[in-house]
Amino acid sequence: DVKVTQSSRYLVKRTGEKVFLECVQDMDHENMFWYRQDPGLGLRLIYFSYDVKMKEKGDIPEGYSVSREKKERFSLILESASTNQTSMYLCASSLRLGRLSNYGYTFGSGTRLTVV
Amino acid sequence: EDQVTQSPEALRLQEGESSSLNCSYTVSGLRGLFWYRQDPGKGPEFLFTLYSAGEEKEKERLKATLTKKESFLHITAPKPEDSATYLCAPRGATNKLIFGTGTLLAVQP
Numbered sequence: 001d002v003k004v005t006q007s008s009r010y011l012v013k014r015t016g017e018k019v020f021l022e023c024v025q026d027m028d029h030e031n032m033f034w035y036r037q038d039p040g041l042g043l044r045l046i047y048f049s050y051d052v053k054m055k056e057k058g059d060i061p062e063g064y065s066v067s068r069e070k071k072e073r074f075s076l077i078l079e080s081a082s083t084n085q086t087s088m089y090l091c092a093s094s095l096r097l098g099r100l101s102n103y104g105y106t107f108g109s110g111t112r113l114t115v116v
Numbered sequence: 117e118d119q120v121t122q123s124p125e126a127l128r129l130q131e132g133e134s135s136s137l138n139c140s141y142t143v144s145g146l147r148g149l150f151w152y153r154q155d156p157g158k159g160p161e162f163l164f165t166l167y168s169a170g171e172e173k174e175k176e177r178l179k180a181t182l183t184k185k186e187s188f189l190h191i192t193a194p195k196p197e198d199s200a201t202y203l204c205a206p207r208g209a210t211n212k213l214i215f216g217t218g219t220l221l222a223v224q225p
Contacts, residue, residue: 004159042217043160043203090159104150104205104213107159 003027004108006091012114019078021111023091030096032074033105034058034066036087043090049074050096081115088112118143118208122216129194129223137189137202137219145209149187151180152203154218160203194223 007022025032033048035058045058047066055066063085067075074093078085089112092105121140129135141149148167152160164173166182173180177198179190189202201220205213 040217043215045212048212088157092159103162104148104152104165104207106162107152109159110157112157 004091004093004106006089006108006111008111009109010112010114012116013078013081015082015115017078017081017115019081019113019115021076021078021089021091021113023074023076023108024072025074025091025093025106026072027093027106028071029093029106030071031094032068033092033094034064034074034076035090035092036060036085037090037110038087046076078113083115086113086115118206118214120204120206120214120216122202122204122219124219125217126220127222129191129221131195131223131225132193134190134192134194136191137221139187139189139204139206139216140185141187141204141206141214142185143206143208143214147207147209147211149182149204149206150213151187151189152205154201154203163202191221194221196223196225199223 004025013019034046035043037043044060049055049068065077088110090110091108094105119142123138151163154160164180169184177192181188199222201218203218205215
């Protein structure tokens with residue numbers, strides 16, 4: 001069964017800390033995505049990557065960066081965590097852009113991050 | 117600008133009471149519309165993909181339909197285990213999915 005695995009289900013961090021959220025997929029997918037999900041706002045795209053070492057900003061990249069050194073791993077970095085970054089973070093992967101996939105994106109289980 | 121609106125935001129049904137969820141979209145170059153189910157504290161799980169107006173897909177008590185401007189998720193005789201948030205996501209010319217904010221469905225026994 002295909003999987004997207006996020007390293008932590010719950011995290012509590014202090015304001016100003018540097019935070020790393022890790023995501024690994026075992027489907028050999030080219031594309032990987034990071035979203036945050038907040039009540040009433042839905043899923044908002046932070047960054048995505050369409051290849052190793054390639055990245056593009058999504059709709060809300062401020063305060064975040066990403067790293068993709070290997071095809072299967074996509075990391076989200078909060079450079080200096082703030083309380084307004086408290087949220088559910090979801091990682092997803094898909095086949096490369098331009099290839100039709102019946103399944104769209106495959107999501108991880110999410111990381112609930114609380115910044116205090 | 118591509119937009120997706122889901123309604124209602126929340127829906128409470130009695131067990132066995134059928135209803136429909138709506139997903140209205142304005143997307144350039146539609147290349148499929150996806151429905152997902154999301155349980156509390158978990159990531160979305162794939163339900164259906166629809167590619168063209170008039171297409172229908174079914175799975176147990178759920179049936180998804182597509183027109184040129186809307187998609188509906190029909191729930192027939194729902195059970196409490198159908199309680200979840202349902203997300204629709206059309207894919208446009210950029211090939212990225214555009215997510216609605218979802219409909220929170222609660223089915224009471």
